[in-house]
Amino acid sequence: MPVTRELNEDSHVMLVDASGYIFRAFHALPPLTRKSDGLPVGAVSGFCNMLFKLLEDTKGKDEATHFACIFDASSKTFRNDLDARYKAQRPPAPEDLVPQFPLVRRAAIAFGTPAIELENYEADDLIAAYARIAEEKGARVTIISSDKDLMQLVTDKVSMLDTMKDRHLSFDAVMDKFGVAPDRVTHVQALAGDSVDNVPGVPGIGLKTAAQLINAFGDLEGLLKFSSEHAPDKKNKPHELLTFKRHENLYQYADDARISHKLVTLDVHTPVPVAIEEFGVCEPKLEELVPFLDEMEFRTITRRVQEKIGNGAAPTASAASEGGVDASMPVAASAEAIDASKYVTVIAPEDLREWMARASAVGVIGVDTETDGLDSVAANLVGVSLALGPNDACYIPLGHTGDGDLLGDGRPEQMDMKLALEILKPMLEDPSILKVGQNFKYDINVFYRAGMEVLGAPILPSPVDDTMLISATLEAGLHGHGMDALAELHFNHKPIAFKDVAGTGKKQITFDKVSVGEATKYAAEDADVTLRLWALLKPRLSAEGMATLYETIERPMVPVVAQMERAGIFVERETLSRLSGDFAQRMAQYEAEAFELAGREFNMGSPKQIGEILFGEMELPGGKKTKTGAWATGADALEDLAAEGYEFPKALLGWRSLSKLKSTYTDALGECINPQTGRVHTSFNLVGAQTGRLSSSDPNLQNIPIRTEEGRKIRAAFVAQEGNVLIAADYSQIELRLLAHIGNIDSLKDAFNNDLDIHAMTASEMFGVPIEGMDPMIRRKAKAINFGIIYGISAFGLARQLGIPRGEASEYIKAYNAKFPGILKYMDEMKAFAREKGYVETAFGRRIWMKGINGKGPERGFAERQAINAPLQGSAADIIKRAMVKMPAALEKSGLQAKMLLQVHDELIFEAPKAEAEKTIKLVKKIMETATFPVMDLSVPLLVEAEAAHSWNEAH
DNA sequence: TTGCTCACG
DNA sequence: GACGTACGTGAGCAAA
Structure with a gap:
């Protein structure tokens, strides 16, 4: 614990910009995960090392007498009220960083330093206030940060230290960077603005010009006053630095400059929550520090800490064992066997609150819901299970209706649903706690509805990770991704089967009738296994180069598809x-x-x-x-x-x-x-197809008839509700276009770039007939061949498809390959790639693993055709997924009400107000056609055809 | 539960 | 020379 110590001229105050440090460390340091469970701890490790170094290395010379770590308390501050733009475009913290925030606070405390934060203020403001107080008492101040926004605080008493570059920043360094003295830094920033923090500034004025202007006019007000007193004039510049455009902008954006000045100026009068005298440095206490470092599994630091401070203190278990082994070892699954007897049933609200507090400390939690049905939109919540570590899992029964320890009303003892949800909701929505689920889309919709029904407002869990999705991203094609399959594969463990607790067939009961004891074993195990899977699989994403696909395409699909299912x-x-x-x-x-x-x-x-x-x-x-x-x-x-x-x-x-x-x-x-x-309300399976396509079930709405007259009558029953229209938007020939691009086939590319009828063009090339007035039969043949190509054509298959002799089909294929040699090359390349690597890749890096590609006989032929088809089908899946992920925000930004309802592989169905139909079509087309941007530019255009109508039949 | 058949992209 | 043979799905039914 810090001690109380008065300040005087000999004092040296060190203020650590902890929040700034965390972000920088996260990006600058290699990712590090805790060995036992994969918890990301890179920034925590960096922070601990830095603290230890600061406290130890300065001993003797320049030693701090007062020391504190300063944190941002929340993302919203008084500056947001000054200007809505401020930091508005800032992306949310990376998922791997989120669980580390609470850990870093704990680290500060474990080192015996105060962790200071204040609601509604940034860490920078607190640092400013403390620096001013210290300066007034004559003390020296070192601010541990490299943030340019803190440079305004530099004086002869206050300096900055960038620990990552081991560089001191004093008066001269600020002059170098901003071209003005530290007390004028804010004036320069107010003019130049800051795109990172969305500080507007004045257009056309950058750091250089701003410094010149401030040096010339003394300060911002002086400049603005001068600028407003002289009208901008092209011919007679009122001052040599005021070019016409500059002057005009200064004139027009004076208010923005003033607001910017307020935004960048730190509030030295920020009320301080703890007196600076309380920051007195003391030696860290081993009994507080070592357990924390041990928990983080930082063995190297633990050892160093014990050597420097300890001197004879009893080494802890992990530090004592294999010295030098650090947490940067490859993450392995917890060796601890799954033990259902360790699971607990949570009945008392105070016990649940205890779990919430622990969740907050750990930062990652396994979550699973139990319901009385399989339809996430209709099923009722029966219980929730949570896991914080191996065998550290619980079940919270909420909606059990039979058996067990009967209460007077025939229900078993369990927590009140409303109370439980009120306790769970803040945790589920806490941005600093990562929720891990297996097929979490289901649980999201269960929580959403339970919130609506019981609390009158939805529960929207975030952020979430999904082990099923991670597994499919890593190993599509190799095996299933259900929990039972994954548990067996990775842990050699068969989880309790649902039918073991609920029975099967006619005698099957719904989960609310399962006894609470049985339910606890079953449900808590699911949460436990899920968290273990996450610890095992999550680090593999970045290790195997699949993190981008997962983070940018797969994971963002979860809330989007959950919304589609709810919409129905x-x-x-x-x-x-x-x-x-x-x-x-x-x-x-x-x-x-x-x-x-x-x-x-x-x-x-x-x-x-x-x-x-x-x-x-x-x-x-x-x-x-x-x-x-x-x-x-x-x-x-x-x-x-x-x-x-x-x-x-x-x-x-x-x-x-x-x-x-x-x-x-x-x-x-x-x-x-x-x-x-x-x-x-269908259920979309995010890992339904190996190629990355979705699948739909219960009911399947991706195979509603369209090809026959009779079938279309069914499609006509799918309609928009009063005042709305359905909009169907589908990619035209997306797989052939991708073949042209991926296979780099010039004649196909030309055809698409010139918007030709691709099948007619093929026929014309192959059979030497003009496109004008072509016999429909010939075009049909060419169409069948084009599709055949996508599927990995064989003469036999084509012959059967067209009802022609095999010899004839064989001739067609020969002619095709002669006209489009690039396609044969593409097919050979895909087969060779698959043979060498065991998988093929899509345009966005999705991997589809092939079994039997190096086998023999029919199995191999099968795998080869798959290797030809999967990159095309899978790339198309990537593209429409990207469009889907972008869609909700794009619609909202345009102020459109449209809701995305269905996806049918190359088609999206929306429901929109009639009055907005045209605008919606325009936007939807744009998002879909540009879905590869900015990551990829295709060499062929993507074309989307969209139409609005009352029924799906008319819209398609 | 398995196989057949057939709806879709 | 023989082997199977277009790629990816889900659902309902019959038969075991």
Whole structure:
């Protein structure tokens, strides 16, 4: 603990700009994570080293008598009230830095130095106030910082020290940098402005000019006064430094300059929360310092601290063991076995508050919710589990309705939901506590709704990390990313299965009926495993070069897609049931016809029975078997037979298409309408496809019919609500465009750059026919080939697709490769890349791992085609994801109400007020077409076609 | 649970 | 010369 010590001429006060230091250290020092769990601690380590050095190295000469670390208390200060622009564009702190803020405060205290902060003021203001107080008492002051904003405080008594460059900054250094004495620095800054902090300044005036002007006019007011008393004049400059443009700007932006001056001037009259006399330096206490350093696993510092200060103090466990091993070792999973007996059930509010306090100290927490269903928009919160370290996990039952220690009303003992959420909400929304979940999108929506229902306001967890997403970013294609798969893979541990606590089949119960004891073991384990996975996987992102993809594309998708799921889309129930009736009637007709032709009744939906009738009883020609030996009765087989003139397969085909539409869409979709919102809320799986595409389920809204007349009627049931329109915006030919770009194929690039019909162009090149008046059949062939290319073409596949002999298909491919040699090169390159690395890459660095690329036989062929297709499909996925991530902010900035509802791989669906339709289309097109910027410039344009209409059918 | 079939990009 | 064969999904049904 610091001691009380009066100040006099012999005192030396050291004030550490701790907040400034943290940011600088974070970026300047190599990233460092705690070995046991991967907690990022680089800035904390740097801070500890600096403190230790300052306190030790100055001993004897220039020793500090008073010492304090000064922090920013909050991001909002009185300056924000002066000017809304101030620091407004500042990005949020990096995720890896966020958990370190509270740790650095603890570090300061552990070293026995006061950690000072004041709400509504920046650290700089407190430093200014303390420096002034010290100076008045005749003491010397050293400010530990390199921040130019503090240079205004420099006097003959006050200097600055940049510990990272080990450089003292005195009067002369300030003169060098600003060209004026320290007491005029703010005047120069007021004119020059500061783009980093969004201090406006005066346009056209930089540091150099500002210094000249201030030196010439003495101070800012003198300059502004002169400028306002003389009108800007092109011919007769009132002063040699006042060029016309400069003068005009000074004239026009005088107010900005004055506000800027207030913004950059530190408030030396800031009320100080602790008297400076309380900053008296004392020797750090080992019993406080070492446990902290130990907890951080800073072995080198711990050892040095003990050598310098300790002298005989008992070494601690970790410091005593392998000396010299530091926390910069590769992060390994905690060796501690998963032990469900360590988990606790939290019932008392004060216990939960204790967990919140610990979460704040640790900075990272594993979070998982339990609900009574699988639909995150409809499910009710049943409990929350938290984890702060290996086996250090708890479960908070909130909505259990049966079993357990029964209360009088039949419910088990548990915390009041409202009270619990009131305690949890600040932690979940605390920007300095990182929430780690597995598929956290689900939990976000559960918390959102629970907040709305119970507290009357949503709970919006932030910041969040998602272990499922991290795993998919690292190892797409190698394995699944569900918690059970990951736990087994990385920890060789099978978590308690849901069916073990809830049962299965008809006897399955919802989670609210599970006993609290069982629930604790199951739920706390999930949070525990999640946090362990995070500790293991998160550091690998940067180690393996995948951090950018994760941070800029994958992670930001979580809140965006969560919002889309909450929004849902309106579907007309009446339209669906009318179609159901219509389809049922016509199916009955087909059925009767089929029975008649078969001469008996059978199950129209049974491929087995159909096979028997077709090829057994009717003895139709050309029957083929599937790989399991059953008769193939798929659409292509039936179509072949129908083409030969047989009526029976025609009836089957007619029945099948209607049956599909009815069972999968018109019947099922109505059941999916949420009674509360009246809309259908799909679930988007962020790791659904290995290529980076999303998938959609419960219900799948990415496969709503469009290709047939009948199918489109279903699409017509997806409509905008009163006063709104649906907007469908889709990328035109995005994968072919990417092929042109990635494969660097000139003729394709030219075609896209000149906005040609790409399939007609292909046909023209291949078959030597003019584009004008082309036979549609020829164009169709070329189209099939173009698609075939994207899929890793084979003569067999193309032959089947086009219904032509294999020899002919083979000729086409030959002709294609002769005309577009670049494509063959691209395909060979992708195969070679995949063979060498085991994966292929998309335009934005996503990796898709290939199994079997170095194997033999069909497996290898499969992997090769995948290697050709995945970079194209995956790059398209990257691009639309980038557009989606940018979209909400872009809409808001334009003041548009539109909500993004659905994504269908190359298409985005929005709902917007009718009056804003045109503006929205314009913006959406722009964001989608420029989605690769500023990271990448494609050599072909991206074209987006967008339309607004009442229904999805009309809009597409 | 598996395989077949078929809806989408 | 034979092997399979266009890439990526999800859902409903039958059959085991």
